Amino acid sequence: MKFSIYDFSSFTQSIHELLTGVMSPTWVFITELAIVGLIFLLFYAVLGLFLVYLERRVCAFIQNRLGPNRVGPQGIFQTIADLIKLLFKELFVVKNADKFLFNLAPFVVIIASLMAIGALPYAKGLQALDFNIGLFYIIAVTSLGVVGILLAGWSSNSKYSLLGAMRSGAQIISYELSVGLSLLAIIIFAGSMQLSVIVESQANGWWIFKGHIPAFIAFVIFLIAATAETNRGPFDLAEAESELTAGFHTEYTGIRFAFFFLAEYMNMFLAAALATTVFLGGWMPLHFGNFETFNRIMDFVPPIVWFFGKTFVVIYIIMLFKWTFPRLRIDQLLTLEWKYLLPINLVNIVLIAFLVLMGWHF
Numbered sequence: 001m002k003f004s005i006y007d008f009s010s011f012t013q014s015i016h017e018l019l020t021g022v023m024s025p026t027w028v029f030i031t032e033l034a035i036v037g038l039i040f041l042l043f044y045a046v047l048g049l050f051l052v053y054l055e056r057r058v059c060a061f062i063q064n065r066l067g068p069n070r071v072g073p074q075g076i077f078q079t080i081a082d083l084i085k086l087l088f089k090e091l092f093v094v095k096n097a098d099k100f101l102f103n104l105a106p107f108v109v110i111i112a113s114l115m116a117i118g119a120l121p122y123a124k125g126l127q128a129l130d131f132n133i134g135l136f137y138i139i140a141v142t143s144l145g146v147v148g149i150l151l152a153g154w155s156s157n158s159k160y161s162l163l164g165a166m167r168s169g170a171q172i173i174s175y176e177l178s179v180g181l182s183l184l185a186i187i188i189f190a191g192s193m194q195l196s197v198i199v200e201s202q203a204n205g206w207w208i209f210k211g212h213i214p215a216f217i218a219f220v221i222f223l224i225a226a227t228a229e230t231n232r233g234p235f236d237l238a239e240a241e242s243e244l245t246a247g248f249h250t251e252y253t254g255i256r257f258a259f260f261f262l263a264e265y266m267n268m269f270l271a272a273a274l275a276t277t278v279f280l281g282g283w284m285p286l287h288f289g290n291f292e293t294f295n296r297i298m299d300f301v302p303p304i305v306w307f308f309g310k311t312f313v314v315i316y317i318i319m320l321f322k323w324t325f326p327r328l329r330i331d332q333l334l335t336l337e338w339k340y341l342l343p344i345n346l347v348n349i350v351l352i353a354f355l356v357l358m359g360w361h362f
Contacts, residue, residue: 005302009125036118036128044114044266049079051265054312055319062323089254094157097251101155106252106259108148113266115141120273121195123283123304134195135183138274139176142229145267146172149231152260153248164247167237167330171228174337175235178225181345185218185352186211186278199282206281212360214352219279221341221348223317226271228333230264233322237330272314276307280314283307 004010015035019028053068053076060067068075093099116138121127131137146169153165187193189211190201201207207215228235236247249260276282283303287295328336 005304007124007303012125040114040118040128044117044262047269048262048265049083051269051315052079052082052261054315055265058316058319059323062320083258086254086258089257091256092251092253094251097157098155101151102251103256105148105152105155106256106263108151109145109263110259110266112141112144112148113263113270115144116270117266117273119195120270120277121199121282122307123302126304127196130194130196132192132194135187135193135198135278138270139180139183142267142270143172143176145263149248152252156248156251158251160250161248164250168231168248170330171231171235171237171333174334175225175228175341178221178337178341178345179229181342181349182218182222182225183274183278185214185345185349188349188352188356189215195277195282198278199284202281202284203287205287206279206284208279211352212355214348214355215279217344217348218352219275221345222275222279223314225337225341226275227318227321228337230267230271232264232268232318234325234327235333236322236327237333268315268318269311272311272318273307275314276310280310281306 016028016032019031023031056075056078057067059065068078071078071081093102118128119131119134119138121130129137149168149172150165153161153163153168156162186198186207189207190198192198192201202210204210208219209215211218231237249257252260283306285295285298285301285303285306287298
């Protein structure tokens with residue numbers, strides 16, 4: 001079985017050939033689906049726990065504190081201890097709540113983010129789904145998350161939960177426009193919605209550089225809008241602790257609450273990974289023009305390291321947003337989208353279309 005940290009195509013093909021030699025085509029298909037599903041579930045759980053620990057460390061660094069430092073060396077087992085605690089908590093259902101929808105909501109939220117991360121290209125040859133409409137698919141399935149939030153708020157039979165859900169619905173639906181339009185800017189540059197094609201189009205330079213100022217504007221708008229869409233501070237009106245106790249998941253306990261908590265962090269990872277794939281070259285290394293020596297050194301770094309390195313830089317920026325800026329009011333939040341981001345986005349797309357038409361980008 002061939003394995004290369006620079007190209008996973010031969011590795012995945014070898015696994016397929018190995019299974020084909022001992023199974024019928026139907027069972028090969030089912031087995032491969034099971035393997036991919038288990039890998040993504042494990043990846044989801046481990047990455048979610050790591051991001052919770054990372055945020056605590058980043059928050060402590062910004063606030064000049066120590067952060068987790070008791071459970072395990074440097075507190076690395078603190079999030080695992082919290083998970084075990086949540087697993088043993090009683091699952092409480094509010095009186096007169098809609099039990100079916102109350103139980104369904106956390107699964108809708110977590111399945112939406114799990115479906116989306118399957119379409120991301122993590123390295124060369126390492127992608128579960130490669131649709132020709134990959135970006136459209138990700139935008140579509142992530143939009144399902146708001147359904148889970150609205151179900152959670154309405155079915156809880158709590159005014160705090162309902163207010164949080166209504167805020168979240170208005171916020172996510174509004175900022176989805178800016179997320180979609182900022183991604184459309186790169187679709188115009190690349191000429192495709194297929195994520196692998198968009199990554200390959202950046203082999204001679206990332207779009208944030210070779211797309212000139214309009215691509216950078218689209219990147220900044222995407223970061224702001226994606227932060228708002230994931231309900232993170234300073235846009236966390238849906239779960240504002242100082243006003244709504246915990247917002248749409250006020251009445252959730254135990255593993256159900258953990259699902260909402262985990263989904264928020266995975267949505268943050270998804271936003272950062274999408275920004276990396278579309279604007280920052282995905283798994284492509286950093287190349288500068290004709291600097292052959294520098295470019296060859298960059299090529300030695302494995303693609304998967306490039307992808308996760310760039311993704312975690314973007315995650316750090318999103319975390320800085322939360323721990324640096326004060327929470328916006330709901331009117332300020334919607335004003336920012338409808339009066340500023342959306343008009344800028346529309347003008348930016350017209351400008352990008354003109355640049356592409358004239359062939360003025362690199």
